[in-house]
Amino acid sequence: MNATIREGLEWIAVDWGSSNLRAWALDRHGEVLARGSSQRGMLGLTAERYEAALLEVVADWLSDDDAPVDVMVCGMAGARQGWQEAPYRQVPCRLESLVDGAVSPPTLRESRLHVSLLPGLCQPRGREDVDFDVMRGEETQLAGLAALEPALSGWACLPGTHSKWARLESGTLDSFRTYLTGELYRLLAERSVLAHSVGEDSLDDPDCRGTFLAAIDDAVERPARVTQWLFGIRAIDLLDYGLPSDESRGRLLAARLSGLIIGLELGAVRQDLADGEAVSLIGAESLCRRYAVALEALGYPSRTLDSERVVLAGLRQARHALHS
Amino acid sequence: MNATIREGLEWIAVDWGSSNLRAWALDRHGEVLARGSSQRGMLGLTAERYEAALLEVVADWLSDDDAPVDVMVCGMAGARQGWQEAPYRQVPCRLESLVDGAVSPPTLRESRLHVSLLPGLCQPRGREDVDFDVMRGEETQLAGLAALEPALSGWACLPGTHSKWARLESGTLDSFRTYLTGELYRLLAERSVLAHSVGEDSLDDPDCRGTFLAAIDDAVERPARVTQWLFGIRAIDLLDYGLPSDESRGRLLAARLSGLIIGLELGAVRQDLADGEAVSLIGAESLCRRYAVALEALGYPSRTLDSERVVLAGLRQARHALHS
Numbered sequence: 272m273n274a275t276i277r278e279g280l281e282w283i284a285v286d287w288g289s290s291n292l293r294a295w296a297l298d299r300h301g302e303v304l305a306r307g308s309s310q311r312g313m314l315g316l317t318a319e320r321y322e323a324a325l326l327e328v329v330a331d332w333l334s335d336d337d338a339p340v341d342v343m344v345c346g347m348a349g350a351r352q353g354w355q356e357a358p359y360r361q362v363p364c365r366l367e368s369l370v371d372g373a374v375s376p377p378t379l380r381e382s383r384l385h386v387s388l389l390p391g392l393c394q395p396r397g398r399e400d401v402d403f404d405v406m407r408g409e410e411t412q413l414a415g416l417a418a419l420e421p422a423l424s425g426w427a428c429l430p431g432t433h434s435k436w437a438r439l440e441s442g443t444l445d446s447f448r449t450y451l452t453g454e455l456y457r458l459l460a461e462r463s464v465l466a467h468s469v470g471e472d473s474l475d476d477p478d479c480r481g482t483f484l485a486a487i488d489d490a491v492e493r494p495a496r497v498t499q500w501l502f503g504i505r506a507i508d509l510l511d512y513g514l515p516s517d518e519s520r521g522r523l524l525a526a527r528l529s530g531l532i533i534g535l536e537l538g539a540v541r542q543d544l545a546d547g548e549a550v551s552l553i554g555a556e557s558l559c560r561r562y563a564v565a566l567e568a569l570g571y572p573s574r575t576l577d578s579e580r581v582v583l584a585g586l587r588q589a590r591h592a593l594h595s
Numbered sequence: 596m597n598a599t600i601r602e603g604l605e606w607i608a609v610d611w612g613s614s615n616l617r618a619w620a621l622d623r624h625g626e627v628l629a630r631g632s633s634q635r636g637m638l639g640l641t642a643e644r645y646e647a648a649l650l651e652v653v654a655d656w657l658s659d660d661d662a663p664v665d666v667m668v669c670g671m672a673g674a675r676q677g678w679q680e681a682p683y684r685q686v687p688c689r690l691e692s693l694v695d696g697a698v699s700p701p702t703l704r705e706s707r708l709h710v711s712l713l714p715g716l717c718q719p720r721g722r723e724d725v726d727f728d729v730m731r732g733e734e735t736q737l738a739g740l741a742a743l744e745p746a747l748s749g750w751a752c753l754p755g756t757h758s759k760w761a762r763l764e765s766g767t768l769d770s771f772r773t774y775l776t777g778e779l780y781r782l783l784a785e786r787s788v789l790a791h792s793v794g795e796d797s798l799d800d801p802d803c804r805g806t807f808l809a810a811i812d813d814a815v816e817r818p819a820r821v822t823q824w825l826f827g828i829r830a831i832d833l834l835d836y837g838l839p840s841d842e843s844r845g846r847l848l849a850a851r852l853s854g855l856i857i858g859l860e861l862g863a864v865r866q867d868l869a870d871g872e873a874v875s876l877i878g879a880e881s882l883c884r885r886y887a888v889a890l891e892a893l894g895y896p897s898r899t900l901d902s903e904r905v906v907l908a909g910l911r912q913a914r915h916a917l918h919s
Contacts, residue, residue, distance in 0.1 A: 351833075359834075393834055402823070403830045433788070433826055449826040451787070458782045463775070464757070494818040495862035499726070502757055502773040506727045509675075510683075510717055538819035 276304045277334045283384075284586040285325065286408065287346035287353075289314050292324070293579075296332045301587045305332060313347035321354040322378050325386075339385040343586045343593070345411035349374065349388035359393035359405060363445045366414035370589040389589055394447060400543075401446050409435045410444070412553055412578065415585030417442045419576075426544060427551040428573075430558045432457075436540055448543075450536040453558075459501065460528060468508035469528050470521020474564055478519070479526040486530025487565045491538040497531050504528055533565055544571060553581050600628045601658045607708075608910040609649065610732065611670035611677075613638050616648070617903075620656045625911045629656060637671035645678040646702050649710075663709040667910045667917070669735035673698065673712035683717035683729060687769045690738035694913040713913055718771060724867075725770050733759045734768070736877055736902065739909030741766045743900075750868060751875040752897075754882045756781075760864055772867075774860040777882075783825065784852060792832035793852050794845020798888055802843070803850040810854025811889045815862040821855050828852055857889055868895060877905050 281299040285292060290312035296305040311324040325342070333340060349357030355376035360369065372390030391407030409429050416427055421442055429435040432453035438445040460469045472479045490497050504524050507514065514520045544550070550566055550573040552559040559575040566573045605623040609616060614636035620629040635648040649666070657664060673681030679700035684693065696714035715731030733753050740751055745766050753759040756777035762769040784793045796803045814821050828848050831838065838844045868874070874890055874897040876883040883899040890897045 393830075395834070395836065402827050403834055403836060404827065405830045405833050448823050449830070450822045451825040452822055454787055455783075455822060455825070458786060459779075462782060462786060463778055491819075493863075494821075495815075495859060495866070497818075498774045498776055498779060498856070498859050499772050499863055501775040501779070503726050503728065506717075506729045506773065509729050510719070510727055512719065512727060532822070535819060535822050539817075539823055542819070 273331050276332050279304050280332050280334075280340060282341040282343065282590060283329055283332065284583055284590075285342055285344040285346075285348070286411070286582050286586075287344055287348040288312050288408065289347050292328065292346075292348075294325070294328045295583060296329070297583075297587075301583075303583070307332075313350060313353050316353075318354055318376075321348060321376065322382065322384065322386075325384065329384075333383050335383075337383075339383055341590065342384050342386045343389070343590045344386060345389045345582065345586060345589075346408035348376075349390060350407055353388075354386075355388060357388045357390040359407075360390045362392050362394045362447065363443055364392065366410065366417045366439075366442055366444055366585075367588060367592060369410060369414055369585075370592045373589070373593065387589075387593060392444065392447070402448070404447055404449050406435055406437075406447060406449065409437070411585035411589065412581045413437050413439065413444055413585070414588055415581040415583065416551065416553065416576065417444075418584045418588040419581070423551070425549060425551065426540075427553060428540075428562060429553045429578075430562050431554055434536055436543070438543075448539075450539070452532055452536045456529060456532045459532070460525065464505050465501065465524075465528060468505055468521065469525045470518060472522045472525035472529060474526075474561060476519075476522060479522050480564070482523050482526040483530040483561075484565070484568050486527045487534040487537065487568060490531045490534025491541065491569065494535055494538050497535055500531055501528070529561070530565070533562065537565055537569060541569065547571065549573060551576060553578050597655050600656045603628050604656050604658075604664060606665040606667065606914060607653055607656065608907055608914075609666055609668040609670075609672070610735070610906050610910075611668055611672040612636050612732065613671050616652065616670075616672075618649070618652045619907060620653070621907075621911075625907075627907070631656075637674060637677050640677075642678055642700075645672060645700065646706065646708065646710075649708065653708075657707050659707075661707075663707055665914065666708050666710045667713070667914045668710060669713045669906065669910060669913075670732035672700075673714060674731055677712075678710075679712060681712045681714040683715045683731075686716050686718045686771065687767055688716065690734065690741045690763075690766055690768055690909075691912060691916060693734060693738055693909075694916045697913070697917065711913075711917060716768065716771070726772070728771055728773050730759055730761075730771060730773065733761070735909035735913065736905045737761050737763065737768055737909070738912055739905040739907065740875065740877065740900065741768075742908045742912040743905070747875070749873060749875065750864075751877060752864075752886060753877045754886050755878055758860055760867070762867075772863075774863070776856055776860045780853060780856045783856070784849065788829050789825065789848075789852060792829055792845065793849045794842060796846045796849035796853060798850075798885060800843075800846060803846050804888070806847050806850040807854040807885075808889070808892050810851045811858040811861065811892060814855045814858025815865065815893065818859055818862050821859055824855055825852070853885070854889070857886065861889055861893060865893065871895065873897060875900060877902050 307328040631652040
């Protein structure tokens with residue numbers, strides 16, 4: 272198995288996150304030969320430890336007697352506190368040109384790897400409703416989307432800890448916004464007074480789904496009341512009004528919390544979308560489904576793209592551009 | 596000194612919080628002979644430890660040979676997970692009647708204390724804009740305000756971890772709302788990605804004050820954008836645009852965060868206030884000043900009452916009602 276990988280390996284793709292890294296061994300057709308991952312994300316590494324952390328995942332893919340293997344990396348390895356800073360490029364920008372901002376970090380003298388770190392993107396305050404913003408890692412997923420669908424003009428959403436909404440115009444990333452949605456949800460669910468009340472919800476449960484959508488509607492219609500309704504989740508739990516006594520209570524309250532926080536985001540997003548405008552979602556499947564359900568209820572169709580497919584398309588496009 | 600207290604002691608007032616307790620020794624005129632406090636709040640106590648925790652603070656005030664001393668307690672000692680549950684009374688309610696819901700918790704057989712725990716208040720969902728809500732401790736402060744100013748009709752605000760806004764009508768608490776403002780600020784400032792960027796702000800600094808008020812305005816005018824602007828605090832810090840490089844940067848970003856979160860609360864509150872309506876603020880001095888500055892900028896005059904004065908007025912009124 273490993274011999275097959277070593278023989279076929281042409282280059283390595285890496286998506287380096289804050290808490291983990293994912294790597295793919297690719298052949299000369301850009302097809303995946305193998306996958307690897309580890310928990311050695313940016314937050315746990317100092318600059319001099321990156322190469323070893325990468326080798327932990329990919330060493331078995333390498334042949335000793337070959338030239339150094341090209342590694343194309345997106346994400347936090349290029350952050351200021353990463354392996355080496357690949358300075359932000361500014362939007363609007365052509366996503367096919369990200370690689371113009373790639374840097375090669377220091378590696379061991381006889382390294383088996385030749386590494387390129389792709390830049391993130393920044394947005395200065397400018398035109399109306401365009402505020403200071405940054406992304407690092409998502410730009411490569413968006414470049415992948417643009418590579419797969421060069422004519423696409425519309426909004427792409429990457430839900431998550433720091434949800435990104437990006438406006439694409441035929442391969443140009445025109446502007447974007449980041450919402451603190453996922454982080455806010457987790458802080459409230461795990462570290463606030465709500466932690467005692469909120470469980471794990473599931474949109475497969477019709478009551479949860481209904482509660483989630485009602486909360487979406489509340490937050491979209493009356494965003495100023497959200498910090499009151501957040502406390503209300505605790506009040507409802509203490510007062511026992513009309514809630515089941517079993518673990519389904521925690522699920523319903525989680526659905527309420529989720530709907531309120533995502534609803535804040537979508538209420539703002541709605542100001543950017545045309546009526547019935549379709550949205551492209553990229554991310555973890557269950558979270559994208561949650562956003563799809565909410566967007567549909569608000570009148571916006573959406574489709575979900577697999578995040579691995581999209582990030583690999585972006586890294587392939589960058590490698591191709593590097594060698595052009 | 597202690598002999599003077601023991602001789603003059605008529606009863607003891609206690610405000611028992613989640614993280615601490617405050618006690619006052621009072622004479623037969625209701626004047627304060629002594630103060631005491633400790634960090635033994637509800638969160639660190641089981642029911643059987645309350646009496647000892649209280650004695651730690653007040654034992655020196657007691658004479659051995661007297662009858663048990665009356666103790667009037669408001670706050671979390673009457674919570675379900677407190678000393679003994681003093682069940683919520685429901686609003687609307689006459690604040691002078693809180694004591695009708697007082698309970699006496701179990702004490703040692705030859706206890707030197709005779710304790711009354713005052714109830715909290717709950718609000719069922721009902722009339723438009725009246726949502727499920729609870730308070731415990733604040734009702735006694737509001738009862739104190741009503742005792743000091745029986746004709747008062749208007750909104751009182753008790754800013755804090757869970758900010759309370761209560762509508763008083765000549766001694767009746769008509770309705771109230773709780774906003775998760777203080778807790779949300781602390782979670783974001785200490786445990787989110789913003790923790791790296793946010794310092795301690797001060798409204799005495801004109802730049803901080805200006806930043807705070809601009810953020811209040813942003814959140815009041817466009818509440819749906821707040822979760823985007825929260826991430827923007829991090830983006831601004833990373834991009835270095837127009838910010839000082841020294842510790843004043845952290846202060847300005849703290850002022851921005853504070854303004855955004857308090858602005859969410861005040862944007863909702865504005866829907867309840869008449870133009871130019873005055874607000875009564877009760878709480879910690881610097882926090883009340885922060886709210887007063889923001890309210891004034893939004894066109895609402897306010898006045899601040901000392902929280903010790905107000906809670907003692909409430910406990911005095913309850914004791915008086917108990918003995919009537």
